Amino acid sequence: MNCPLCGNQFREEEGEAACQGCPMLKGCHLVKCPNCGYEVPREPGLLKNLRDWWRQRNGPGRKG
Numbered sequence: 393m394n395c396p397l398c399g400n401q402f403r404e405e406e407g408e409a410a411c412q413g414c415p416m417l418k419g420c421h422l423v424k425c426p427n428c429g430y431e432v433p434r435e436p437g438l439l440k441n442l443r444d445w446w447r448q449r450n451g452p453g454r455k456g
């Protein structure tokens with residue numbers, strides 16, 4: 393994912409690691425940018441699944 397603030401690209405796991413001190417670690421729906429510390433709302437799983445489904449359906453190199 394991309395940080396909307398600084399544009400740094402990082403993985404959700406990295407963002408979670410940066411949020412280790414958070415008291416609501418398990419319920420936290422924010423991912424912290426390891427570069428600037430900005431907390432980014434995690435991409436909803438539903439949206440992600442939808443996008444994966446869409447990619448599979450259309451294939452990587454197909455048009456239309």
Ligand SMILES: [Zn+2]
Pocket residue numbers: 395396397398399400425426427428429430
């Ligand atoms: Zn950032």
